[in-house]
Amino acid sequence: MRREELGMTQAELARRTGLKQPAVARFEAGGTMPTIPMLERLADALELRLSVHFEPQRQAS
Template sequence: MSDRTEWDRLREEILEHPEARASYEATRVRFELGRAVRARREELGMSQTQLARVAGLRQPAVARFEAGGTMPTLPLLERLAVALGMRLHVGFEPLDKAG
């Protein structure tokens, strides 16, 4: 059995526990939001400092957000969206269709 297969099996065993699953999902959401903001910021050629200034934040807050280190509020997401020239869209999707 490869190391990767062993890790995948262990991960699935751990995620069978509801507390672990909830923590994993919260982390996944933070990571995906941070990745999306960073991608758009880079697409616009903005630095973290520039984004922070436009959004009314400080650069370390943008860095933490992009790294998935914080769970943002909806008002913060709206500020970032406006600063990135975007509109925030929040929605729900069935779990069987989620990635």
């Protein structure tokens, strides 16, 4: 997990994103559906770049 690779606690990630630690724990556990702005804040705090794009679906053979 990126947060752990950076040696960051949930509390530190929460501080960097303006969240509370329980919200970070819920996100990590898959208990919430984050918005794009929230993903941007998380990416910035984790020293990542968020990339969202569409790809064509595979065509049936």
